[in-house]
Amino acid sequence: LVSDLLDQQTKEWDLDRIRLHLPQYEEAIRLIIPSTLKPLDKQVWLPDVSGSYTTKSGYKRIFEEKKDLTNDQFNWMKTV
Known part of the structure; x- marks a missing residue:
């Protein structure tokens, strides 16, 4: 604390x-x-404006992170 x-x-x-x-x-x-x-x-859950963790807010956070990882702007040919 x-x-x-x-x-x-x-x-x-x-x-x-x-x-x-x-x-x-x-x-x-x-x-x-x-x-x-x-x-x-x-304790507060920062990704949600209410500060409360819910299954929905947790799923949303994971989806946002996954979306960032699959960003179409990533140039595979140049990076790999």
Whole structure:
């Protein structure tokens, strides 16, 4: 959870925890200013505007990725 990466007293990023668990993202995380409203953590499905995962939204995401892979603009003769 995001809250696990925050210092519980100062409500700022706990850099030791970030370095321990997500060292490759430290720079990006440090650019995010923690909310002063302290909302509860929740999981969201970013490919859907509602933030909720459904079978339909999952299928749509897979279809979009597959469509990108079969793009007609890819020049097989030139690339292969």
